[in-house]
Amino acid sequence: GQQLNQSPQSMFIQEGEDVSMNCTSSSIFNTWLWYKQDPGEGPVLLIALYKAGELTSNGRLTAQFGITRKDSFLNISASIPSDVGIYFCAGPRNSGGSNYKLTFGKGTLLTVNP
């Protein structure tokens, strides 16, 4: 089945640094989603990408839908302590179906030192 390989598994950075993480797959995805999970909470959608090559920003976050449709990148600029959490990439398994089951990457655990 479709699998998403997310890297790095974890990152320890200083406040103010930029962060970059990525997700790759051997299968084509028609949508890429990036979620963030704060400690003790459920994942929350950060950015949704629907078109190959698309570059979308949400505040200090920027995500790109790879041109091959097999990868996506998430960048965080000027990190702050509240960026701490687990970041997940995800994509739908059945783009032509009526449901919306997602495949998730294993997550990137981000720690920001003040």
Next chain:
Amino acid sequence: DVKVTQSSRYLVKRTGEKVFLECVQDMDHENMFWYRQDPGLGLRLIYFSYDVKMKEKGDIPEGYSVSREKKERFSLILESASTNQTSMYLCASSLSWSPLHFGNGTRLTVT
């Protein structure tokens, strides 16, 4: 804003007990999902439902069942809890073509 509410944040149950995890969403979403989250394994789909009384197995349905009698409510049932079912359980809902909205999770410990 979509609200997905899981009835318990923390549960402690004994091996062999029957366990019910409840989830309610308030946005009339057709789809509802149950995932479990374990360190190093990410989110794995247990079951999902695309309509009332309709359900479909996910990637790891063994040891679980579900119930969806009303559109807004999706229950996950552990018929006989085992220690390897200790995990964080996440409920989510969505419209057919929209991203998932998650609840805050239920951390279940089976002793």
